[in-house]
Amino acid sequence: MVLLQEMQFTSIQSSLSLLCLSLFSILILYFIAKKKSLSKSTGKLIPSPPKLPIIGNLHQLSSLYHQSLYSLSLKYGPIMQFHFGQVPWLIVSSSDMACAIMRTYDLTFATRPSAVIADILRYGDVAFEPYGEDWRQLKKIFTIHLMSTKKIFSFKTIREEEVRNLIGNISSHVSLSNNAPIELSKILFSFMIDVTCRVVSGKFIMEERRYDMLREVVEENFRLISRFSIGDLFPSFSWLERFIGLSRRAIRNRKKWDLLFEEVIQAHVQSEEKKKGGDNFVDIILSLKNDPSINPALTMDHMKGLMADAFAAGIDTTYVTIDWAMSELIKKPDIMKKLQEEVRRIVKHGDMVTSEDLNKMDYLKAVIKETLRLHPPLPLLLPRESMAECKINGFTIPKGTKVIINAWAIGREAKSWEAPEEFMPERFIGSQVDYKGNNFQLIPFGAGRRICPGILFATATAELALANMVHHFDWELPSEMTREEFDMSDSPGFSVHRKNELELVVKMFTPHITN
Numbered sequence: 001m002v003l004l005q006e007m008q009f010t011s012i013q014s015s016l017s018l019l020c021l022s023l024f025s026i027l028i029l030y031f032i033a034k035k036k037s038l039s040k041s042t043g044k045l046i047p048s049p050p051k052l053p054i055i056g057n058l059h060q061l062s063s064l065y066h067q068s069l070y071s072l073s074l075k076y077g078p079i080m081q082f083h084f085g086q087v088p089w090l091i092v093s094s095s096d097m098a099c100a101i102m103r104t105y106d107l108t109f110a111t112r113p114s115a116v117i118a119d120i121l122r123y124g125d126v127a128f129e130p131y132g133e134d135w136r137q138l139k140k141i142f143t144i145h146l147m148s149t150k151k152i153f154s155f156k157t158i159r160e161e162e163v164r165n166l167i168g169n170i171s172s173h174v175s176l177s178n179n180a181p182i183e184l185s186k187i188l189f190s191f192m193i194d195v196t197c198r199v200v201s202g203k204f205i206m207e208e209r210r211y212d213m214l215r216e217v218v219e220e221n222f223r224l225i226s227r228f229s230i231g232d233l234f235p236s237f238s239w240l241e242r243f244i245g246l247s248r249r250a251i252r253n254r255k256k257w258d259l260l261f262e263e264v265i266q267a268h269v270q271s272e273e274k275k276k277g278g279d280n281f282v283d284i285i286l287s288l289k290n291d292p293s294i295n296p297a298l299t300m301d302h303m304k305g306l307m308a309d310a311f312a313a314g315i316d317t318t319y320v321t322i323d324w325a326m327s328e329l330i331k332k333p334d335i336m337k338k339l340q341e342e343v344r345r346i347v348k349h350g351d352m353v354t355s356e357d358l359n360k361m362d363y364l365k366a367v368i369k370e371t372l373r374l375h376p377p378l379p380l381l382l383p384r385e386s387m388a389e390c391k392i393n394g395f396t397i398p399k400g401t402k403v404i405i406n407a408w409a410i411g412r413e414a415k416s417w418e419a420p421e422e423f424m425p426e427r428f429i430g431s432q433v434d435y436k437g438n439n440f441q442l443i444p445f446g447a448g449r450r451i452c453p454g455i456l457f458a459t460a461t462a463e464l465a466l467a468n469m470v471h472h473f474d475w476e477l478p479s480e481m482t483r484e485e486f487d488m489s490d491s492p493g494f495s496v497h498r499k500n501e502l503e504l505v506v507k508m509f510t511p512h513i514t515n
């Protein structure tokens with residue numbers, strides 16, 4: 001019995017010593033860590049909302065990331081740190097700070113961070129390629145050979161023909177539907193697929209099966225890159241990626257892209273068009289394949305990447321711009337009327353608005369700018385990462401910092417915009433402010449080295465479609481809905497759509513004949 005008691009006592013004693021030893025070790029580790037973090041942060045600490053262990057700041061994020069980050073920036077400032085799970089990001093929410101990142105330190109922040117899903121989906125493309133020789137060459141090809149001002153002009157016929165088809169589709173609906181609402185979001189999405197397919201690969205991709213497949217892969221791409229996968233949030237748990245992450249879905253989608261691109265490229269290699277020097281992306285890229293000035297030579301992966309850039313970056317963003325513009329116009333009939341007056345004054349009733357007419361339409365251009373200010377299709381742009389340490393606003397930003405620039409918040413900055421929540425195209429009349437990367441209060445296309453190379457193409461297409469839609473038709477809300485009830489909520493996602501697809505009643509415009 002005594003022996004047993006002694007044994008118990010000894011065991012309690014040794015447990016206590018083990019406990020003390022553990023506590024002592026934890027304390028030592030804590031002080032070492034504290035000392036380390038203090039010695040690291042010799043400058044000002046970047047403001048950050050309070051975070052929780054493991055999940056970081058995820059609990060402060062709604063599904064509308066751009067809106068949650070905007071609200072937090074009002075409290076914590078235009079430059080703040082936010083932990084997505086275990087990973088710290090720098091969130092930039094003012095035009096001054098965006099200028100520091102994309103102009104003052106443009107080269108420092110010219111690379112993209114790696115991300116589990118984007119790394120699976122991307123080829124040698126421009127949008128997600130890390131900064132370096134490969135990216136420089138691909139961007140040059142994109143801006144000089146595929147999307148130069150001359151090339152965009154040469155795509156004019158495609159844009160005009162496709163807008164004519166769009167107007168034809170809407171007219172058929174008017175004559176057949178007996179005032180039932182038209183599913184405008186869907187029609188605009190198809191319109192952008194048609195335009196982009198023709199620019200990228202000429203006519204033949206329009207075959208029904210490929211068309212459906214393209215729609216499916218583009219939509220799935222956006223769904224996938226809109227979400228953080230487990231490996232992005234918790235790098236120490238990346239091994240779980242194979243079981244519960246999104247990687248498997250991304251691999252499946254990548255295979256579909258592969259199939260689609262290989263079929264298209266193969267068909268072009270065999271076609272007569274190429275021999276005549278076709279004027280679409282695939283033929284141009286094929287002709288560059290043997291160009292000695294392109295060094296290193298283009299691989300199949302680069303070719304697929306350049307096509308993916310146009311499909312993934314161009315379709316969704318441009319259709320969303322027209323969709324939001326129509327939504328704002330239907331909500332504000334005075335602005336719709338003013339726009340219709342401008343277009344109908346310049347273009348005769350029954351005629352199509354042409355690309356040349358657009359240059360005379362200042363109010364139309366102001367409507368598109370105002371739409372991009374309030375509804376930048378990629379509200380958080382594309383992420384950046386610092387390649388060296390730098391100092392911004394007194395804060396030391398270490399090398400390897402991942403950065404999000406909130407263009408949605410910047411479009412609402414009180415310092416730059418009067419009545420920022422109001423849709424007022426008039427603010428741009430007589431103003432020099434543009435979206436081409438020089439005015440940091442309006443950056444829907446980003447700025448600096450990584451600026452979007454599709455600006456001219458996207459805006460020319462959106463302007464032409466919108467001008468013709470308001471020229472030929474009058475638009476109304478479905479009869480049961482009031483303007484106050486009309487929902488303008490955002491959908492969650494990487495590119496921000498309307499939460500509810502746009503459905504409107506449409507009528508042919510017939511001018512009043514006055515004697």
Ligand code: HEM
Nearest residue numbers: 126127309310313314317318381445446447450452454458
């Ligand atoms: C309204 C339509 C569009 C919007 C709002 C938009 C927006 C953007 C944004 C925010 C970026 C990132 C810029 C940065 O990091 O600073 C970007 C990059 C890019 N966009 Fe667009 N885009 C649009 C249309 C297009 C079109 C039509 C194309 C091509 C056909 C295109 C091709 C690209 C490419 C290739 C990049 C990557 C540039 C790089 O990383 O160097 N975009 N776009």
